[in-house]
Structure formats: structure tokens, C-alpha cells
Amino acid sequence: MNAWTSRLSLRSNTLLVQLIVLFFILVLFSILSPYFLSVSNFMNVFNQMVEIGLIAIPMTMIIISGAMDLSVGSMLAFSAVCMGVAFEQGLNIWICVAIGLIAGMLCGALNGYLIARHRMQAIVVTIGMLVMLRGLVYVINEGRPISGFPDGFYFLGQQYIGVVPFNAIVLMIMFLLAHFFMKKTRFSTYIYGIGNNEEVVRYSGISVVRVRFILFVLSGFFSALAGVFLVSRLASAEATSGTNIELDVITATLIGGTHIFGGRGSLAGTFVGLLIIVFLRNGLNLMGVSVLYQAVILGALLLLAVGNQKFNGA
Amino acid sequence: MKKMMTTVITGVLALSLAACGNAGPAPANGGTEGGASDPNARTYFINPKSIGPAYWAAAEKGAVQAGEDLGVNILYNAPTEADSSKQINMIQDMLTRQVDGIGISPNDSKAVGPVFRKAIGEDVQVVTWDSDAPETERQYYVAPATDEEIGELLAQTIGEEIGGEGEVAFMVAGLGSQNQIAKSDAAKAYFAEHYPDIEIVTTVSSDDDQQKAYANAQNLIRTYPDLKGIIGFAGGEPPAAAEVVEQAIQAGTLEAGQIAITGIAVPSVVKNYIKNGTINTDIIWDPGKLAYATVYILDQLAQGNEITDGMEIPTVGTVTVDGQSVFIGMLEVTNDNVDSFDF
Numbered sequence: 001m002n003a004w005t006s007r008l009s010l011r012s013n014t015l016l017v018q019l020i021v022l023f024f025i026l027v028l029f030s031i032l033s034p035y036f037l038s039v040s041n042f043m044n045v046f047n048q049m050v051e052i053g054l055i056a057i058p059m060t061m062i063i064i065s066g067a068m069d070l071s072v073g074s075m076l077a078f079s080a081v082c083m084g085v086a087f088e089q090g091l092n093i094w095i096c097v098a099i100g101l102i103a104g105m106l107c108g109a110l111n112g113y114l115i116a117r118h119r120m121q122a123i124v125v126t127i128g129m130l131v132m133l134r135g136l137v138y139v140i141n142e143g144r145p146i147s148g149f150p151d152g153f154y155f156l157g158q159q160y161i162g163v164v165p166f167n168a169i170v171l172m173i174m175f176l177l178a179h180f181f182m183k184k185t186r187f188s189t190y191i192y193g194i195g196n197n198e199e200v201v202r203y204s205g206i207s208v209v210r211v212r213f214i215l216f217v218l219s220g221f222f223s224a225l226a227g228v229f230l231v232s233r234l235a236s237a238e239a240t241s242g243t244n245i246e247l248d249v250i251t252a253t254l255i256g257g258t259h260i261f262g263g264r265g266s267l268a269g270t271f272v273g274l275l276i277i278v279f280l281r282n283g284l285n286l287m288g289v290s291v292l293y294q295a296v297i298l299g300a301l302l303l304l305a306v307g308n309q310k311f312n313g314a
Numbered sequence: 315m316k317k318m319m320t321t322v323i324t325g326v327l328a329l330s331l332a333a334c335g336n337a338g339p340a341p342a343n344g345g346t347e348g349g350a351s352d353p354n355a356r357t358y359f360i361n362p363k364s365i366g367p368a369y370w371a372a373a374e375k376g377a378v379q380a381g382e383d384l385g386v387n388i389l390y391n392a393p394t395e396a397d398s399s400k401q402i403n404m405i406q407d408m409l410t411r412q413v414d415g416i417g418i419s420p421n422d423s424k425a426v427g428p429v430f431r432k433a434i435g436e437d438v439q440v441v442t443w444d445s446d447a448p449e450t451e452r453q454y455y456v457a458p459a460t461d462e463e464i465g466e467l468l469a470q471t472i473g474e475e476i477g478g479e480g481e482v483a484f485m486v487a488g489l490g491s492q493n494q495i496a497k498s499d500a501a502k503a504y505f506a507e508h509y510p511d512i513e514i515v516t517t518v519s520s521d522d523d524q525q526k527a528y529a530n531a532q533n534l535i536r537t538y539p540d541l542k543g544i545i546g547f548a549g550g551e552p553p554a555a556a557e558v559v560e561q562a563i564q565a566g567t568l569e570a571g572q573i574a575i576t577g578i579a580v581p582s583v584v585k586n587y588i589k590n591g592t593i594n595t596d597i598i599w600d601p602g603k604l605a606y607a608t609v610y611i612l613d614q615l616a617q618g619n620e621i622t623d624g625m626e627i628p629t630v631g632t633v634t635v636d637g638q639s640v641f642i643g644m645l646e647v648t649n650d651n652v653d654s655f656d657f
Binding site for chain 1: 390403410412
């Protein structure tokens with residue numbers, strides 16, 4: 001009986017638990033803070049979660065495939081600064097955006113090349129990139145923030161359509177597209193397959209190298225996209241952008257039920273995980289809780305999520 | 315069943331931590347939630363660059379003290395790392411909370427522009443403190459002295475100590491931070507004018523990370539064996555440099571007095587180094603008074619009062635107002651007076 005129910009609805013059941021946690025957080029803060037439950041606060045939160053959310057999409061895929069990308073924050077900053085420097089050279093802002101995106105994809109391609117082609121450890125390679133790219137960022141812009149972008153560019157991160165921030169709409173569309181992609185395409189089956197048993201996938205005649213490479217390029221692209229939105233939202237490209245963002249992204253992914261060793265996970269879960277961490281942070285901020293306690297609470301939540309996960313896996 | 319338990323435990327945990335967090339760090343804000351406290355009391359958000367360093371902890375005391383003296387609520391909070399986007403998220407959250415004023419020490423002087431504009435639009439008072447954002451719509455900037463004055467004073471101190479010639483290294487907390495750039499540029503200019511024989515060999519940044527500052531100092535003394543002076547432009551840098559130099563002296567790789575150190579640091583942190591003679595002069599202002607003045611200025615603005623030159627701020631003293639800047643003055647810490655500071 002027990003085995004039957006757990007097999008039938010393992011994933012949807014996990015999602016249900018996350019939704020309950022999210023609902024609990026929303027109700028809790030609505031009671032505790034009179035400012036929490038308002039359209040403007042919710043839109044404010046949606047506006048803030050875009051960068052983490054964009055990167056969480058490829059991160060979920062990569063973790064499902066049994067790897068990890070720790071260099072996302074540095075790729076974000078690298079793309080942002082490349083874009084800023086290109087702009088300072090007097091190029092059109094949209095060409096600069098393209099340059100930023102290409103820079104991100106190149107970084108991702110380098111990650112992918114080393115990890116997929118040379119079968120190096122993903123964590124080691126991406127830690128290397130994390131440090132190296134961050135250093136490069138300081139070299140390129142000499143540590144000084146770049147600003148003064150044209151008003152049209154700020155549309156991306158600061159404009160609201162009706163009451164909804166434009167960047168949140170983009171995030172939603174991206175999530176829906178990626179969700180559809182992960183449900184319907186053969187490529188997504190390969191991703192789950194590699195996470196469960198890489199050898200079997202390889203012997204089935206599928207190019208594991210190609211799948212892994214594409215995933216890391218995707219990660220570079222989305223990190224760069226997050227960088228573009230961040231620069232637009234903050235009106236400034238700075239060397240410290242995206243520092244430690246990988247922790248938030250991975251926390252959202254893991255709270256969302258993606259298994260750290262790969263093979264299991266879903267974008268719907270990641271999205272709920274994302275909402276949990278951003279609303280938790282926002283609610284605690286509104287209550288004036290010191291960040292030191294916020295870190296404790298987030299960490300405890302992560303431990304519970306991962307503990308719960310191991311339970312499912314067994 | 316077990317999942318339900320997990321859910322419940324998570325909730326209870328969040329609730330209890332939230333409750334104790336609320337009581338702990340911000341005593342002045344006792345029970346603002348749910349409108350239990352005096353609903354007429356004004357609330358100000360005082361935002362340092364990060365939470366953790368001793369400097370900001372000293373500032374918190376001053377802010378809380380001002381809150382008690384003026385009968386207003388103070389929320390003192392910041393991200394754990396000096397990160398601009400997290401800081402701005404927090405400011406946005408505080409605007410949602412409808413605070414009456416915000417006192418911000420911006421990590422990026424330009425990135426705070428849009429959120430300041432939003433705050434002003436919502437009739438929230440905006441003051442920067444410790445680090446400025448001159449190109450934004452902030453109303454006032456509360457500082458100990460101009461960055462130029464501090465940078466020049468530091469350069470003059472080290473120039474005198476090393477006899478006007480030799481290699482000097484700069485240690486800063488952040489390469490992108492406006493106040494760090496302005497101070498180090500002023501020091502550079504002072505050397506160029508008064509001590510042309512002093513060569514600035516490098517500028518290293520710790521990103522406000524104590525371990526990194528320490529590692530930077532170790533690298534400095536190894537990379538530049540002829541180094542004669544180090545200037546630390548932020549609270550964490552001089553103690554890191556002094557610790558490394560003292561260790562090198564004990565290990566015999568460096569002679570006592572070979573490297574002169576000065577900088578900006580809280581007296582309690584550098585007390586031992588000053589007594590040992592590793593640091594002769596340390597420049598500081600009272601971060602508590604700086605935060606106190608910030609709260610006071612915000613409260614004056616919220617009441618519609620004018621900020622005038624020579625005005626008297628209780629416990630802080632007379633301040634100089636120059637345009638949109640408010641200066642509270644600096645202190646020099648030496649072996650003679652190091653015991654007289656309580657922060």
C-alpha cells in the first residue's frame with residue numbers, strides 16, 4: 001500500500017509538500033507583517049527574483065544530469081562587464097547586449113568543452129572558472145562600476161507592464177518554455193538518463209558529450225541573460241555582481257526537490273523552491289529580522305529539503 | 315505523514331527564529347509588527363554596507379541609541395556580504411514597509427540611483443552615510459570628513475613616518491566603492507605633490523573580507539621586500555596588515571619598524587598593535603556617532619526642519635554642513651589616547 005502510493009506520485013507528492021511550505025510562508029508573513037500581502041510587495045519580489053530564477057533553469061537541468069555549475073555568478077558578472085565595456089566604446093546598447101550574451105555562451109562553452117569533452121570534474125572546472133572569471137572581471141573594468149546606459153535599456157529591468165514587472169514576465173515565459181521542453185522533448189529524456197546512468201545512455205548511441213556541452217552553453221547563456229537584466233535593474237555594471245548567486249540558485253533548485261546526485265527533479269519544483277526562498281527573505285526583511293538569522297533559517301530549510309530528498313531516494 | 319511533519323517543523327522553525335531574530339538585533343524596534351507599538355513613532359531604515367565587521371556593529375549601537383533618544387523606531391540591517399543587488403533588494407523591501415526615512419551606505423554609488431528616486435517619489439527621506447552616492451537624489455550625506463581630507467591625512471601620516479621616500483602599498487575594502495576610490499585617489503595626489511619620492515607599488519582589495527585582507531597583507535610583504543609603508547583605507551585592512559607584520563617580525567623575516575602602517579580602524583581592534591608600536595597612528599571617527607547623526611538628520615528632515623551649518627547634534631556635537639554634506643569630524647588614535655575609546 002505504502003509502496004504503491006509512493007511510486008505512483010513520488011514527484012507530484014514532493015511538489016505538493018513544497019507548495020504547502022510556500023503557502024505556509026505566505027500565510028505566516030501575511031499575519032506577521034501588515035505590509036506583506038499587497039500587490040506592490042509581490043511585484044517587488046517578482047522583480048527581485050528574476051536573476052536567480054533565470055539561472056535556476058539551466059542549473060536544474062545540469063543538476064538533473066548529475067553535474068553542477070558553480071561559475072554562474074562569475075559568468076553573470078563577466079557578461080555584464082563585457083557589455084558595459086562595449087557600451088563605453090560607443091557601441092549601440094543592443095549590440096552590447098548581444099556581446100554580453102555571446103561572452104556568457106563562450107564561457108559556458110569553455111566549461112562544457114572541459115567537462116564534456118575531456119571528462120573533467122564539473123565542480124572542479126566550474127570552481128576554476130568561478131575564480132578566474134571573477135579575476136578577469138576586475139582586470140577588464142579595473143573594479144569601477146560602469147553606468148550611464150540609455151533609458152531604453154532600463155526598460156528590461158525597471159519597467160512595469162500594468163502592475164507586473166517586465167522582467168518577471170520574461171522569467172515566466174522562459175520557465176514555461178523550459179518546462180514544456182523538459183516534458184516533451186527527447187533531449188530532456190537524455191538529461192534524465194545521463195543523471196541516472198550515464199553509461200547506459202552512452203551505449204544507447206547517444207552523444208553524452210553533446211548533451212553535456214549544450215547544457216553548459218545554456219548555463220552560460222542564461223547567466224549572461226541574468227547579467228543583462230541585473231545591469232538594467234540596477235543601472236550599473238559592477239565587478240561584484242552575482243557574487244554568491246550560485247548559492248541562492250542551487251538552494252532554490254534543491255528546495256525544489258531536484259536530487260543533488262541527478263536523475264530526478266523538475267522545473268516546476270525549482271520554481272516553487274525559488275518562490276519559497278525569495279518570499280522567505282522578503283518577509284523576514286519586512287519584519288526587520290537581521291540577515292544573520294535569515295541565513296540560519298534558509299540553511300535550515302535547505303537541510304530539511306535535502307534530508308527529505310534522501311528519504312525519497314531510499 | 316513524515317512529509318507533513320517536515321512541513322510543520324519547517325514552519326515552526328521559521329516562526330521561532332523569526333520571533334527571536336526580531337527581539338535580538340533590533341531592541342529599539344520592539345514590537346513594531348502588527349502595529350502593537352506607538353503607531354505615531356517614525357521608523358527609519360539604517361543600512362550599512364554589510365553586517366558582521368566590528369565597524370558596522372559599532373555603528374549599530376549609535377543608531378539604536380539615537381532611536382531611543384529620539385523616540386523613533388530603527389531597523390538596522392544589511393546583507394552579510396557587501397553586495398549591491400542584495401542591498402538594493404533590501405531597500406526596496408523597506409520602501410514596501412513604508413519607513414519614513416532610509417540611511418544608506420551604498421555599495422555601488424550609481425546602482426542606488428533608481429531606488430533612491432523611487433523613495434523620494436514616495437516621500438521617504440534619503441540620506442547616505444559613510445559612503446556617498448553623489449549622482450543620485452539623496453538629500454544629505456553624513457560623513458566624518460571629506461574623503462579627500464581623510465586620504466590626505468593618511469598620506470601625510472605615512473609620509474612623515476617613513477621619511478618621505480620608499481615603496482608604499484594601498485589596501486582597500488573594495489575597488490568599486492566610491493569612498494575607497496576617492497580616499498586612495500586623494501592619497502595618491504598628496505604623494506605626487508608633497509612626496510614625489512614615494513612610490514605606490516600596488517593597490518589590493520579585500521572585498522570587505524577579513525581573511526582576504528590578511529592574505530593580501532601576506533602577499534604584499536612577500537612580493538615587495540623593500541616595502542616601507544602600508545595604508546589601510548577601511549576598517550579591516552590595518553589590523554590585517556599589523557597582524558601579518560607582527561608575525562613576520564616574530565618569525566624573523568622582517569625587522570621591527572621596517573614597515574610603517576596607518577589607516578582607518580576601530581581603536582578596540584588595533585589597540586594591541588598600537589601598544590606594540592606596530593601602528594603609530596590610526597585615523598578613526600566614531601561610527602556610532604556617524605550612525606547617530608544619520609538618524610538625527612533623517613528625523614529632522616522628516617519633521618521638515620532645516621539642516622544648518624554649525625548645528626548641534628546631541629551626543630555628537632557641532633557639525634559642519636557644506637552643501638549637501640554633513641561632517642562630524644575625525645579622531646587620531648595614538649598610544650597616548652588609545653585606552654580612552656569605548657568602541
